[in-house]
Amino acid sequence: MRSLVVHDSTVSHVVTDLNGKFLEFDxxxxxxxxxxxxxxxxxxxxQISHIDDLSLNLKLLHRxxxxxxxxxxxxxxxxxxxxxxxxxxxxxxxxxxxxxxxRLCATxxxxxxxxxxxxxxxxxxxxxxxxxxxxxxxxxxxARLRRVFGWDRSGD
Numbered sequence: 564m565r566s567l568v569v570h571d572s573t574v575s576h577v578v579t580d581l582n583g584k585f586l587e588f589d590x591x592x593x594x595x596x597x598x599x600x601x602x603x604x605x606x607x608x609x610q611i612s613h614i615d616d617l618s619l620n621l622k623l624l625h626r627x628x629x630x631x632x633x634x635x636x637x638x639x640x641x642x643x644x645x646x647x648x649x650x651x652x653x654x655x656x657x658x659x660x661x662x663x664x665x666r667l668c669a670t671x672x673x674x675x676x677x678x679x680x681x682x683x684x685x686x687x688x689x690x691x692x693x694x695x696x697x698x699x700x701x702x703x704x705x706a707r708l709r710r711v712f713g714w715d716r717s718g719d
Contacts, residue, residue, distance in 0.1 A: 575671040583608030613639035649674040
């Protein structure tokens with residue numbers, strides 16, 4: 564098979580099989596992941612993706628394989644030392660001459676403002692968690708009021 568990726572670029576390129584096993588990648592991708600090519604050949608997308616991003620990523624990959632809908636995702640890769648790097652991946656599929664998905668390919672752009680993006684994500688997650696807790700307490704209070712006073716909001 565001819566090489567499908569450019570081997571030195573300002574962005575990173577990768578080709579995997581349908582299960583996420585790395586088949587081809589450029590030097591930039593190896594640098595982005597802080598991994599040697601010999602190591603990367605034995606890994607899968609699932610093994611280097613941050614656990615909090617994996618579920619959405621796999622859902623989008625399944626949809627891509629099923630119906631060919633390309634996608635863009637902002638996610639984290641995990642380096643061997645446990646640190647992470649944020650990327651924006653543009654993902655599409657390669658098909659056989661009869662239209663069957665045979666490979667997945669992605670172009671990865673590192674997100675250089677990731678610390679501020681990560682801080683914003685954490686703030687939003689905290690606010691979301693607090694809002695859910697407040698709603699839960701509110702539901703509990705309403706249930707107690709109904710039991711104690713026979714309160715019914717339908718007349719409001």
